[in-house]
Amino acid sequence: MSKVWIITKRELASFFDSLIAYVMIVLFLGLSGAFTWLFGSDVFFINQANMQVFFSIAFWSLFFFIPAITMRMIAEENKAGTIELLITKAVTDSQIVWGKFLACLLLVLIALACTFPYYITISQLGNIDDGAVIGGYLGLILLSASYISIGLFASSITQNQIVAFLAAIFIGVFFHFVFGVVSSSVRGFFGELFNYLSMSTHFESMSRGVVDSRDLIYFFSIIAIGVLLSQVALSKRNWQS
Amino acid sequence: MSIVVENLTKKYGEQKAVNDISFEIKTGEVVGFLGPNGAGKSTTMKIITCFMAPSSGDVRLDNVSIHSDPEAIKKKIGYLPENNPLYLDMPVVEYLRFSAEIQGVPKSKIPSRIAEMIDRCGLDREKHKNINELSKGYRQRVGLAQAMIHDPEILILDEPTTGLDPNQIVEIRKLIKDLGKEKTVILSSHILSEVEATCDRILIINRGRIAADGTSDTLRSQSQGQELLKVSIEASPEEVEKAVRSLANVEKVTPIDGKVGWFNVQSKPDASSRKEIFDLCVNNKWYLMEMTGLETRLEDVFQKLTK
Structure with missing residues (x-):
């Protein structure tokens, strides 16, 4: 066994x-369910049989939930x-970090799997674009994996879970939000660069059903860098006190 | 399985926690690291267990270096860290299973290993409890059980008896002595009697260096040097003190506080004053009530070396 x-x-x-798992799953389902079906611009309001509403809610709720599950992973052990x-x-x-990474990812996958009834229900209401649904779920998984790797890194640099949570949110907010805002007000090369660095650029194109290698490279790079930096932080003991 | 430590140095910033230590431990030895707090005992252990890399120097286990194959070394070592950290939210059995799996115990052997550890460490009544429900003594046993679960050839125990009550200390010491019959054991302590009771060999570590190395007897005789006698003579104390002081082989006489007629007598180097004292009493017709040779205590050796 590995x-x-x-x-x-x-x-x-x-x-x-x-x-933690139950609280996380219940909160995630409650929040995304409420906004998909009941409040604001829900499925009935936009009157289209697609899951865009759910994906844009999950895009935000995962951003907050994931640091909450990653914050204890290494900080508590420290x-x-x-x-x-x-x-x-x-x-x-590296086995330690990947093991923890995988555990967080599986928990998120379980939470996402619980939203499968949403898909079934919406597909009964009209013609649903299956490609967009698959792309959207894939986008959510990759987005989660990216935030997990950032969260693990934040957790590996401290002994305090609150610090780990806030650090993960702080790093994440740049990718989630700040880079996108900056890119819309800057032109030329830097506008392009910040646009590429923004999570939402890649997530939105995937949730429309377009899976581009540019997006995959983006997500996998963030995952790799986050995991690598966590390993570096973990092996810090080897060269300093 | 032998351990060779060569010129090991570990710096924390400017401070050298371990300073150019070299020693060798043979298969089946039970070695005690003795030293004041902050002497570098734990750091040395952390390097041997591959928790952290040394600033320079090498540790080899049967010619496998910690630099070349830490995975192989970790497999052969069972380690109980200082303060015995454990996953408190896990049940004892689950925790032992996790430890066994991660140390690469074959799946078919895991149940029998767990059963053996539970039996050997006396955890039968507590095995289904969560670790956070256990008392300190039982947690220590869980710590020992997880260290031994994969039947390692080397056991490294960092202060295994801190915080235990006297009965538990006796039990753990007995367990360590039993283990020492088949395994190489390194334990650290700042309690002298503990090291004396359990170890074949003692390494006294002070300020990152080895201050002394040997069995408790050799350490004692090394620092013994002068004979020390406890004497009781029934006569006028002033007269006795004066007479004893004038003997040829006596260097120092000190009356023992609160006991009339009792003295500590220190002889000159490489001389014995027993006969002289006896003759003195006979000549003066005093009664010699008691004369005992005092053994140098390990505490004295320790204090002398680590001051």
Whole structure:
């Protein structure tokens, strides 16, 4: 059995034992359900059989939920000293980080899977564009994975979970929001650059059903950098106090 | 499985927590790291267990270096860190299963290993409880159980008895002694009697360096040097003190506080004053009530070396 999976299993069990998983799933479903079906510009208001409403709600709710699940991953172990126990087992730093990454991603996948009834219901209401739905879900998964890697990094640099949460939100808000705003007010090369760095650019094109390699490269780069930086922060013990 | 430590140095900023330490531990030895707080015991252990890399120097286990293959080394070591950190939200059995899996114990052997550890560490009644429900003594046993779950050849225990009550300390020491029969054990402590009771060999570490290395007996005899006697003579104390002080082999006489007629007598180097004192009493017709040789305590050795 792979070492990564052993760590993932433990973290997932700990999510469900500590009720974090249930709280997260219920809140996510409640929030996205309410805005998809009941309030604001819901499905009946826009009167179209598509899931754009749900995707744009999830785009925001995941942005806040993911730091809440990643904040304890490494920070808590740093504080309790269990990180020493974990590192001195026969695992590498990278297996530890990937194991934790995978556990968070699986929790988000479970939450997203619970929204599958939304799709069934909407598809009964009219002709739904399946391509856009698949693209949208794929976009949400990649977006979540990116925020998880950012959250893990934030968690790896501190012993304090609140600091980890706020740091993850702080780093995330640039990708989520700030770069997009800046790009609309700057022209030329930097406008292009900030537009490319903005999460919403890539997410919106995917949720319309267009999966471009530019978008995939963007998401996978953020994931890789976040995970790598977490490993670096974890191995910091090797060269300083 | 032997451990070779070569010129190990670990710097924290400007400060050297471990300063050019070298030693060798043979298979089956039980070695105690003894030293005041902050002497570098834990740092040395953290380097041997591959938790952190040294600033320079090397540790080899049967010729496998911590720089070349830390995974292989970690597999062979069972480690109980200082303060015994544990995943408090896990049940004991689940935690042991996790430890076994992650240390690469074959799946078919895991249940029998867990059962053996629970039996050996006396956790049978607590095995389904969450670790945060356990008392400190039981947590310590869980810590030992997780360290031994993969049947490692080397056990490294950082202050295994801190915070335990006397009965628990005795039990843990017994367990360590049993383990020492088949495994190489390194433990650290700042309690001298503990190290003396459990270890074959003692390394006294002070300010990042090895101050002494040997069995408790050799350490004692090394620093013994002068004979120390406790003497009780029934006669006028002033007279006795004066007479004893004038003996050829006596260097120092100090009356023992609160006990009339009792003295501590220190002889000159490489000389014994036992016979002289006896003769003195006979000549003066005093009664020699008691004369005991005082053994140098390990505490004294320790204090002398670490001051």
